[in-house]
Every structure is written in structure tokens, then in C-alpha cells.
Amino acid sequence: MNETATAPTAPLRARAEIDLAALRANVRALRAHAPGAAVMAVVKSDAYGHGAVPCARAAVEAGARWLGTATPEEALALREAGLPGRIMCWLWTPGGPWREAIEADLDVSVSGLWALRELVAAAREAGVPARVQLKADTGLGRNGCQPGEDWAELVAEALRAQSEGLLTVTGLWSHFACADEPGHPSIAAQLTLFREMLAYAEGRGVRPEVRHIANSPATLTLPESHFDLVRTGIATYGISPSPELGVPADFGLRPVMTLSASIALVKRVPGGHGVSYGHHYVTPGETTLGLVPVGYADGIPRHASGAGPVLVDGKWRTVAGRIAMDQFVVDLGGDEPPTGTRAVLFGPGGRGEPTAEDWAQAAGTIAYEIVTRIGTRVPRVYVNEEQAG
Known part of the structure; x- marks a missing residue:
């Protein structure tokens, strides 16, 4: 447990x-x-x-x-x-x-x-x-x-x-x-x-x-x-058990898990700079890259390489290049948020962040797999443990 x-x-x-x-x-x-x-x-x-x-x-x-x-x-x-x-x-x-x-x-x-x-x-x-x-x-x-x-x-x-x-x-x-x-x-x-x-x-x-x-x-x-x-x-x-049936709010439901990580590095790179294994992403021009310190060993699906959405400093970013075992990169488009800035991979969606369903679509799977696969290296932090009233 x-x-x-x-x-x-x-x-x-x-x-x-x-x-x-x-x-x-x-x-x-x-x-x-x-x-x-x-x-x-x-x-x-x-x-x-x-x-x-x-x-x-x-x-x-x-x-x-x-x-x-x-x-x-x-x-x-x-x-x-x-x-x-x-x-x-x-x-x-x-x-x-x-x-x-x-x-x-x-x-x-x-x-x-x-x-x-x-x-x-x-x-x-x-x-x-x-x-x-x-x-x-x-x-x-x-x-x-x-x-x-x-x-x-x-x-x-x-x-x-x-x-x-x-x-x-x-x-x-x-x-x-x-x-x-x-x-x-x-x-x-x-x-x-x-x-x-x-x-x-x-x-x-x-x-x-x-x-x-x-x-x-x-x-x-x-x-x-x-x-x-x-x-x-x-x-x-x-x-939701199926996008065809409706989104969680249609049934009075709210996603319980919010997955986030602290940006470990922000750096400026020139155009034409390859990113991550295989250089499947090459920067189109001078930009900034942010390093998100989670990867497929933590349950982040490698199939979402180049597609997984992340909220950083109030803006949606997309995984740039391949998701590696312990980390992946997002192109910050020239923005320079401080290291330690929270990158939200998914949550309820009410604050502009992606949802588990968004990651499921990016990985070609179902939201069940997205939440269930998050590994033991990621601590679970419980909030609202005491029932109100």
C-alpha cells in the first residue's frame, strides 16, 4: 500500500x-x-x-x-x-x-x-x-x-x-x-x-x-x-469510464488525483537543437526548454512522447521529443519560469490543467491506465483526510 x-x-x-x-x-x-x-x-x-x-x-x-x-x-x-x-x-x-x-x-x-x-x-x-x-x-x-x-x-x-x-x-x-x-x-x-x-x-x-x-x-x-x-x-x-458517455462533471464526479512535478532545469537553446533520445523534436528557433523530472519509470506513458500536455506557469505545454525513463522536456517558447515551478501533468481540469483523459488521448489509451500506472517513486500526498462535519 x-x-x-x-x-x-x-x-x-x-x-x-x-x-x-x-x-x-x-x-x-x-x-x-x-x-x-x-x-x-x-x-x-x-x-x-x-x-x-x-x-x-x-x-x-x-x-x-x-x-x-x-x-x-x-x-x-x-x-x-x-x-x-x-x-x-x-x-x-x-x-x-x-x-x-x-x-x-x-x-x-x-x-x-x-x-x-x-x-x-x-x-x-x-x-x-x-x-x-x-x-x-x-x-x-x-x-x-x-x-x-x-x-x-x-x-x-x-x-x-x-x-x-x-x-x-x-x-x-x-x-x-x-x-x-x-x-x-x-x-x-x-x-x-x-x-x-x-x-x-x-x-x-x-x-x-x-x-x-x-x-x-x-x-x-x-x-x-x-x-x-x-x-x-x-x-x-x-x-469517466468512457468519453462517449460524458465527462466526469456530467455525472457529478470530480477527479481525485492531481499529478505534478517540480521543474528541475530551465535553459535557453538555439534553433535546430535536438531534444531527447532520437532527436524526434528539434527546436524551430531559439527557445527555452524545461526539464520535468518524471518519466516512464514513474508511469508516464512513453507513447505520449511529443503529445502529452503539461501546465507550466499557467500555460499548456507539450512534451518535446521522447519521454525518457526519469524525465522529459517541454518547450517553454522563450518563457523562463524559475526552477522549482510546478508542472501539472493532470488534475481535475478546473484550473486550466490537463486531465487524465487528455493524457489518455495523447497516449492512445484509456484514463484508467493513466492513473493506475503512476509508480511508487511518486509519493501520494493526501488532502482533506478528515471528513467535514
Whole structure:
């Protein structure tokens, strides 16, 4: 878990400022989008790069009733940090920490018989019933149990184990493939199949606490998919799951992370001066260059070379030439801001700075990747840690 003191004692080369008040407001906005369902704040991958423990605490304070992680290790770390309530994890491999998860009162996801059998063995060993959620593959084609005979067999074996007191089936769930593409025909098809698989399991006696399929885009745009619980990942952090759906403000969301660095050097160079590896940028005339001390080792995408936007001294600049491992250059056009001037790579956008979506467009990727890839060399600095009121 990447956690940093709120007030650093020395100037930082770079910092990712995490606004926990914005995160709480996002959770409250998401609750309003799905008033009939509980909210699961997904904090996998260190809360999409924002810091799992502080973000999980803030989400719970704002009314998230569940926390979600990919790996059991992520979920166990939340428990070890004292996070209460329901925590679910869903990405298991053979020999995983089943017993530890059971004893930590985690909800674990099962997609196939191998996993169910390992879980049941661990429950026997622990002498404690497991909390298990059965995942259905309704069309995403990744994890999840196939409909038909496979689903029938998984449900039957789970119910047998439940009758022996070894587990409780607490949930039935699935995941959308194209909820971020409005009108995609797979959305309706997946919803129909999910309802059929729910009906089959419930007809055999499963009484789940929660049924859920809605991710961030479905939470924001598909109320018919909300069921008992919505799982909000990227939207929790104030980023739109798809530009086609709208910008964050359209959904009452505010980006939580602001990434900045201190300009390390400003120098005047003549025209025709090559910049960075390969000289893919050559100065068109006499100008000034600013050195920004972050690079792809910090998670700045090399694919944004020559295109990534940066706000320096109130003006948008563009990465000049290649992004290197630890640094990149911007052409300041003759301006000479003092060294130490803050270069803002992305933030909420309300003060003229670029956003994570702007960097995603520059790199040919999605905003999820931009925030999640920011590395551990960049300290997370938390602001508004105390909830107002």
C-alpha cells in the first residue's frame, strides 16, 4: 500500500495529490445514481493508483457498504489495516490463501469447480463456513462460469457444501463487456442471460444477499442493471469510464488525483537543437526548454512522447521529443519560469490543467491506465483526510 504523510517535510520531485473530499463526494454521487442498490467501492490495484487504504476508508465514510479487490492479498491487506464490513475479492489461482480469506471474513468469488473444491477444503480445515459468490460468464468471456451444464453443476455443488455447513452462497454476479459503449447489443443480451442464470440458481434454492452486474458505466447509465449492488471502480476516482458517455462533471464526479512535478532545469537553446533520445523534436528557433523530472519509470506513458500536455506557469505545454525513463522536456517558447515551478501533468481540469483523459488521448489509451500506472517513486500526498462535519 502506497501511503504518504499529508504534509511532506521537504519539497518533492513529484507528487500525486489525492483529494479524499472529492472521493467522498464521488461515492455520494454514485449512491444517488443507484438509490436502490448498495455501492461497492472497488479499490483494486492500490485503488487505481490512488492508495487503497486511505481511499477505502474515505469510501466507507461516504456510505460505500462494500469494498472490492481483484486479488485476495489486496483484500487481506485491507483487513489487516482495520477496514470493517464486507470485502470481496475475485481473482484466484490454485493454491491461493483460501483459509486466510475465510478466517478474515472475506467474500470470495468462485467461477469453477476447482476453486469451489479448494475453498470447501479450506473451510473444513478452518472450521468456519466460507462466504462465496458464484460468478456467471454472461458474455465477457473472461472469468466466470459458463451457462448451461457448467452453471448447473457449480450451483449444485455449492448448495451441497452449503447444506453441510461449509459455506454460504452470499452472492451471484457477472460483469459487462461493453457497458461503456452505449447501445451495444451485448448489453441487453448479457442482462437477459444474467436474469436467466439468477433464476436458475434461485430456483434451486440459492438465496443470495446480493446480485450484481453493474460496473461504473452501467451504474451511471443503465438503471435496469443495478439489482442489489453496483461495483464502481474508475468512477469512484472521478474519471469517466468512457468519453462517449460524458465527462466526469456530467455525472457529478470530480477527479481525485492531481499529478505534478517540480521543474528541475530551465535553459535557453538555439534553433535546430535536438531534444531527447532520437532527436524526434528539434527546436524551430531559439527557445527555452524545461526539464520535468518524471518519466516512464514513474508511469508516464512513453507513447505520449511529443503529445502529452503539461501546465507550466499557467500555460499548456507539450512534451518535446521522447519521454525518457526519469524525465522529459517541454518547450517553454522563450518563457523562463524559475526552477522549482510546478508542472501539472493532470488534475481535475478546473484550473486550466490537463486531465487524465487528455493524457489518455495523447497516449492512445484509456484514463484508467493513466492513473493506475503512476509508480511508487511518486509519493501520494493526501488532502482533506478528515471528513467535514
